[in-house]
Amino acid sequence: MRVYVPLTLPGLAAxxxxxxxxxGPFVAYAVTPALREWYxxxxxEELEYAAxxxxxxxxxxxLAVEPGVAxxxxxxxxxxxxxxxVADPDRGLDPAALGEVRVAGPVPLSKAAAVHVDxxxxxxxxxxxxxxxxxxxxxxxxxxxxxxxxxxxxxxxYATQEIPNLVGLGD
Numbered sequence: 001m002r003v004y005v006p007l008t009l010p011g012l013a014a015x016x017x018x019x020x021x022x023x024g025p026f027v028a029y030a031v032t033p034a035l036r037e038w039y040x041x042x043x044x045e046e047l048e049y050a051a052x053x054x055x056x057x058x059x060x061x062x063l064a065v066e067p068g069v070a071x072x073x074x075x076x077x078x079x080x081x082x083x084x085x086v087a088d089p090d091r092g093l094d095p096a097a098l099g100e101v102r103v104a105g106p107v108p109l110s111k112a113a114a115v116h117v118d119x120x121x122x123x124x125x126x127x128x129x130x131x132x133x134x135x136x137x138x139x140x141x142x143x144x145x146x147x148x149x150x151x152x153x154x155x156x157x158y159a160t161q162e163i164p165n166l167v168g169l170g171d
Contacts (some may be wrong), residue, residue, distance in 0.1 A: 001082045002113065003028035003103060004051050006058035007074040008066055009117075013167035015109050021078060024105025028078075029055040032087040035099040052077070052116060054099040056155055060147070063130040071127035072118040075155060078111050109160070116155035117166060126150045 005021050005028045015021050022028075031047040039050045052075060059073040084104050091097035118126055129150035135143035158166060 001030060001085055002048065002051075002077060002079055003030045003085050003101060004055035004116075005076040005078060005103075005107075006055045006062060007076060008059065008062050009070045009072060009074055009167055010066075011062070012074050012076070012115065012163065015076070016163050016167055019109050020106040021076060021109055021112070022103060022105035022107060025102045026105045027058065028085060028101050028103050029058065029099040030085055030087075030101045032099050032101060034087065034097075038095075038098050051099045052155070053151065056116070056151070060126065060130055060133065060150060063126065064133045067130075071123045071130060072120075073116075073122075073126060073150070073155060074118075075116040076109075077113045077116065078107055078109075079113055080107055080111065109163075112160045115158045115160060115163060115166065117158060118153055119156050122150070122153035125153060 005026070007015065029051045031044070031051050035050060035054070036047060039047055041047060055075040056073045059075055063069065063071060063073065080103060084107075085101040087101050088097065091100065129147045132143035132146040136147045
């Protein structure tokens, strides 16, 4: 099963140094029955993209509580055993929990298929979105517009071999 793990660049650096994602259990996003029902599609690629975007929003939430880190959303796509990621049945209908799963963890970083990261030119909009997140959660339409602006930036795809360069540990 493919899951999408929301991180920040320092979180990715820590995972690279330890060779593991999460301490377990940790939150990730995947194609769950609730996500399928919400998205109304049978196309697995579209559903995976929706799960990736849910993880990108969760990464934005991490940035909102870590003001000193680079304002770039990070999502690691990793393959885990089917039973290793479980959706919480009590939160299945909660719109905020669509696609959310708990991974028993930790998961070896070597199981990662790819890393998705904002480009440098997204940082201004991502920073504004992280700052506006609290107000958006309280129903402020202008703040929600700002948060949605971060979604206008597609996350870039990186091979796992590029992680050292992404986190500043490369040659």
